[in-house]
Amino acid sequence: MELGLNTDSELKELLVLRDRIDQLSHELSGGSAVDSQPKLDLLDVGDAYRVVIEVPGVPQDRLEVALHEHELTIAGVRDPYDESPLLLLSERPSGRFQRTIMLPGEVEREASHAHLKEGLLTLHLPKKA
Template sequence: MATITRFDPFRTAGLHDEVERMFREVAGLQGGDRDAPATAGAFSPALDVREHADEYTLYVELPGVDADDVEITLEENVLTIAGERSFYDDVETDEFRRVERRFGRYHRAVRLPDRVDGTAVSARYRDGVLTIRVPKAEEAKPRRIAIEA
């Protein structure tokens, strides 16, 4: 049965996003449609990327994950967030009648533009949301040009 997906002309998905979507659709993981609820597969945190004049800000949803269990790396302009969300430690699995939350290892990678300052990346974790700030390199920041009259 074919899946009908909503076309959004303003959504600019890169090749990586499309390949990931197709892989998930074929493998039966979290549905190929982004609006569909997750039905099977491993935990994959949702993330948003926001561009400011002087930095990029990433927001990653990591509910139930300790900050010590999150690893953030930046290598060749690819920012990677990895770790594991563990199943409940103090509860027997046979006590559950329904489990909809996802657990297990996760890995998200985002390619950033070439002109970022990798030495000044900062991260903050609060209320289950990881906020990562990646400053733009000085030459990438917009600047005002004076006009000589």
């Protein structure tokens, strides 16, 4: 029996399902997907993919982006508060985070670029011809 994906929409549904399984696995292992993994949008803009990742409070030198074939990984570190007055409520996560997604197609690594502005990391990933 041969399995195959017949349409782009089937591939996209599979990628969304994989992401959701990753999030559930993280939650079941004691983490909180909402708190520790940055939220992102993946857009198909014709000749490229655009990925917009929420990384408020994370400076550029604390972010890492890795691309291996169809797999994109964004990692970084959110610094905790300095030793200061007693913290009464903490809802903002600190520490290391990582998010990996599968891209629908291969991209041109050398032509890709990133831009960090107002807590949003935007990646422009041109599709491989």
